[in-house]
Amino acid sequence: MLQYNMYTNRKPGDEMQLKDVGEFNFIRHIQDNTIHDPSTVITGIGDDCAVYSAKEETDQLISTDTMVEGVHFSFHYMKPYDVGYRLMTANLSDIAAMGGTPRQIVLSVAAPEYVDTAILDEVYRGIKDQCAKYHLNILGGDTVRTEGPMVWTVTIIGDVPKGTAIMRSGAQVGDIVGITNYVGYAATGLGALSYNLDGYHMTKVGHQRPDPQIELGQQLRQLGIHSMNDISDGLGSELNEIASASNVSIVIEEKVIPLHEETYELAKYLQTNPVDYALYGGEDFQLVFTAPKSLLPKLENLAGITIIGEVVSGSAQVQMVTPDKTIKTIEAKGYNHFHES
Ligand SMILES: Nc1ncnc2c1ncn2[C@@H]1O[C@H](COP(=O)(O)OP(=O)(O)OP(=O)(O)O)[C@@H](O)[C@H]1O
Ligand SMILES: Cc1ncc(C[n+]2csc(CCOP(=O)(O)O)c2C)c(N)n1
Numbered sequence: 082m083l084q085y086n087m088y089t090n091r092k093p094g095d096e097m098q099l100k101d102v103g104e105f106n107f108i109r110h111i112q113d114n115t116i117h118d119p120s121t122v123i124t125g126i127g128d129d130c131a132v133y134s135a136k137e138e139t140d141q142l143i144s145t146d147t148m149v150e151g152v153h154f155s156f157h158y159m160k161p162y163d164v165g166y167r168l169m170t171a172n173l174s175d176i177a178a179m180g181g182t183p184r185q186i187v188l189s190v191a192a193p194e195y196v197d198t199a200i201l202d203e204v205y206r207g208i209k210d211q212c213a214k215y216h217l218n219i220l221g222g223d224t225v226r227t228e229g230p231m232v233w234t235v236t237i238i239g240d241v242p243k244g245t246a247i248m249r250s251g252a253q254v255g256d257i258v259g260i261t262n263y264v265g266y267a268a269t270g271l272g273a274l275s276y277n278l279d280g281y282h283m284t285k286v287g288h289q290r291p292d293p294q295i296e297l298g299q300q301l302r303q304l305g306i307h308s309m310n311d312i313s314d315g316l317g318s319e320l321n322e323i324a325s326a327s328n329v330s331i332v333i334e335e336k337v338i339p340l341h342e343e344t345y346e347l348a349k350y351l352q353t354n355p356v357d358y359a360l361y362g363g364e365d366f367q368l369v370f371t372a373p374k375s376l377l378p379k380l381e382n383l384a385g386i387t388i389i390g391e392v393v394s395g396s397a398q399v400q401m402v403t404p405d406k407t408i409k410t411i412e413a414k415g416y417n418h419f420h421e422s
């Protein structure tokens with residue numbers, strides 16, 4: 082293992098390793114000194130996309146997400162086509178979370194030199210099919226050699242009508258909290274694939290080929306919702322992000338969280354708690370949002386929306402009422418690439 086401390090003035094034993102600092106603390110730490118021309122920036126680091134003004138009638142959205150072989154995907158569970166498809170979904174999902182329309186991407190690949198280019202072609206086919214579906218242009222990228230596993234990075238650009246991007250910070254006391262479709266779905270599929278279980282057809286596809294909620298994101302923005310986040314790290318983590326960005330607390334009800342029947346089946350088989358797949362599983366690429374109560378009738382008319390709770394005043398706590406009426410605090414412990422100690 083390379084001794085990285087030879088490049089710093091820290092003594093051996095004094096290192097603050099990434100695994101001890103954690104992904105989210107690290108991001109907070111590098112946030113200083115990042116904006117050198119504030120005149121165009123509406124939101125920098127801290128939301129699903131950054132928002133900046135470029136044109137009269139729209140605000141631009143920009144976001145990037147990386148997928149690493151062995152961390153975000155395994156060729157044991159996913160075909161190369163699926164890797165490209167899901168890479169695009171992860172990126173499109175952050176545009177959906179702002180209520181935006183995707184427009185352009187650039188994409189980079191780091192691959193070992195012995196990789197069969199037929200595999201790369203298949204990943205590209207998955208990327209291109211998703212881009213065709215959403216009328217997205219592929220404008221460029223980068224290709225490099227790596228001595229490690231394959232790494233794919235997409236940077237996506239989109240837009241929203243001026244001043245309408247839905248931020249994590251807009252939740253208001255009295256709002257209702259809603260989510261789209263099922264949660265815990267992709268984690269169920271990944272569990273079934275990794276235990277090599279038969280069946281679980283729906284959720285296996287949910288892991289391999291999830292779809293972004295672009296249309297629902299736009300419809301929710303047009304209805305006038307207050308805040309939104311996409312579910313990449315798990316509902317627990319995303320609700321905590323909304324609560325802390327908005328400086329409010331959130332209470333959800335466990336029994337109304339929409340779980341697929343395959344999630345109950347897997348939880349029974351593995352003797353785990355089904356709701357944990359929703360709270361801590363991640364990669365569902367569904368949307369969680371808060372909206373004024375007055376929107377309830379309109380939200381009920383949209384397919385695939387479930388109201389799971391409400392926004393209350395408090396110091397950025399997320400709590401869940403269990404079926405026996407116990408109140409549990411939901412920690413911000415969704416998927417974290419480097420676990421905080
Ligand atoms: N290395 C980095 N340098 C600068 N900004 C970063 C870095 N990593 C993340 N960010 C920013 O921090 C914020 C949170 O990033 P995060 O990756 O959690 O968002 P996300 O894409 O919504 O989540 P996920 O990666 O789970 O899909 C975003 O605004 C992102 O642009
Ligand atoms: C082989 C394999 N092992 C584990 C997982 C689970 N996983 C990886 S990253 C992530 C959260 C989102 O990451 P990010 O924050 O980088 O978007 C999750 C739930 C997987 N998909 N494939």
Ligand SMILES: [Mg+2]
Pocket residue numbers: 128129174175178310311312313
């Ligand atoms: Mg996001």
Ligand SMILES: [Mg+2]
Pocket residue numbers: 145146147
């Ligand atoms: Mg990200």
Ligand SMILES: [Mg+2]
Pocket residue numbers: 145146171172175313
């Ligand atoms: Mg993301």
